[in-house]
Amino acid sequence: MQPDNPEILSEARAAEFLGKQPRTLANWRALRKGPPFVKIGRTAAYRRAAVLTWIEGQERSCAPAEPTTAARPTRRSQRRARGK
16 A cells, blocks of 8 residues: 555544544444445555545434334333233
């Protein structure tokens, strides 16, 4: 990996870019979460474009897209309703 290649981020640089610890990225890789990565030998690296695309995919709306339905009753509330 070329250290001066701005298109490839080391794990440390990707973590800094995302505001996370490198260990978090390692955990995400183990859980198959987080941005896509490439292995260069034994080293994990991240393409800057892939990280940016992943960030865009994480965008969430504050308002629900559809009206929510009433929550299903829990077993505890069902027992209370039966008087147990």
